Amino acid sequence: MELSSRQLALKERAAAFSNGLLRKRGAEIDQSREYPWDVVEALKAERFMGMTIPEQYGGQGGSFLDTVLVIEEMARACTVSARIVVEANMGAISTVMAYGTDAQRRRAAELVLAGDKPAICITEPDAGSDASGMKTRADKRGNRYVLNGRKHWITGAGVSRLHLIFARVFDEGGEELGIGGFLAVRGEAEGLRMSKRETTMGLCGMPEGELVFEDLEITPDMVLLPPSGFRRGFADLINAYNSQRVGAGTVAMGIAAGALEHAIGWVKTREQFGRPIGEFQGLQWMLADMQTQLTASRLMLHAAAASRGPGGSAFPDPTLAAQAKIFASEAAIKIVNDALQMFGARGYSRDFPLERMARDVRMFTIGGGTAQVLRTLVASKVLGWKLPQTRDGYVMPAPDGDRDQR
């Protein structure tokens, strides 16, 4: 995909930022496991927070493709910073910008432009891949909703201010209306509590946590009504989430790009048998495969970022987003592992960056929809069938019956 001169300049600016501050901070953030507020301040100053927010709310009206260009550069050096850029431009903030009221957009923009990375709260202990099986409930009481439930593995728990919470909505008579989105600001909302921080394998400066909602009261101005109402609310909300799937796939791809860059430098300087190890064809062919997979990932992610879903959606096409995330996340794990291999024992050392990259990159076939679940989405599109995963969702096809009944 041809990039404009503005986009090339943006990418260059992001690369300079990454090569400066992030080269140094990547390892430090991993070791300290502390959220990098200094990086947030620098991202804010460089206007990498809230790029996709429309100009009328103080943003730059940038595209998801612009964001992808920046994320790749950040992820080459520091995964945590790249994930901040994802959530400051995609996911929850882009959902509010598409579906929110004017006041909600203004408030969300104000928070993100001031340095907040919003949190998106979907997953529950008993509802991971089966996200629509969530139990968190929002009960209507007069003109308000009262939320009760629990979410876990929420990125930014304890540091994010703006939360977009998915919950099952019930009217005052107890009738279920569907799934809706609810906005809460940590520090202002009573009844929103972080109950646990997860101990993670990688992505260490970014807290992942469990959140508990105890009679969390949502005033009418904080209800994010999906465009087709609560009844199809989940479909609308998960449609908006396609932006973050592209972002997460790009973080994986950026880590892989950084690892490949390290590997290329290393094989040209490390000597064995009296010659640089890059002269061995065994490693040359590995490098060729790594570069090929990286190029394919980048092309798929750019195409997905620039696409629009059916019906003039403001968000990337669901199938392209899923394909790009599956391919990029799996390729990235392989590329990073192969780069680590080229470093020999040093690849396994905490004094070199490959070990950290291998821990960080492992997440991306899990978070944001697992590679298995996303394959089901793609298969459903390929076959033109609905593929419900519950046991009673299946109707066995008659020998020559209409399979569309599935």
Ligand SMILES: CC(C)(COP(=O)(O)OP(=O)(O)OC[C@H]1O[C@@H](n2cnc3c(N)ncnc32)[C@H](O)[C@@H]1OP(=O)(O)O)[C@@H](O)C(=O)NCCC(=O)NCCSC(=O)CCS(=O)O
């Ligand atoms: C969607 C699933 C939860 C499967 O649930 P169901 O089988 O109950 O639902 P479906 O019938 O498949 O879908 C319901 C409805 O939504 C539409 N839909 C589904 N997916 C999409 C999509 N990606 N884009 C647009 N629309 C979508 C679907 O067509 C149906 O609409 P109709 O009723 O037919 O009109 C499951 O597949 C799933 O996605 N699970 C993964 C959950 C997930 O991604 N969680 C992410 C949590 S946040 C996170 O992990 C952050 C990590 S990070 O970014 O670092």
Ligand SMILES: Cc1cc2nc3c(=O)[nH]c(=O)nc-3n(C[C@H](O)[C@H](O)[C@H](O)COP(=O)(O)OP(=O)(O)OC[C@H]3O[C@@H](n4cnc5c(N)ncnc54)[C@H](O)[C@@H]3O)c2cc1C
């Ligand atoms: C670092 C990290 C950050 C995260 N951030 C967030 C966040 O900010 N917000 C949020 O809401 N969530 C977040 N998540 C949660 C993430 O979205 C879930 O982990 C993911 O959706 C999978 O759910 P699960 O962990 O419950 O696994 P499960 O759904 O229990 O899956 C377990 C295994 O079974 C497989 N499986 C399940 N169903 C099927 C099926 N139908 N077909 C084939 N295989 C299947 C899965 O692919 C997986 O391999 C994060 C997770 C991680 C690791």
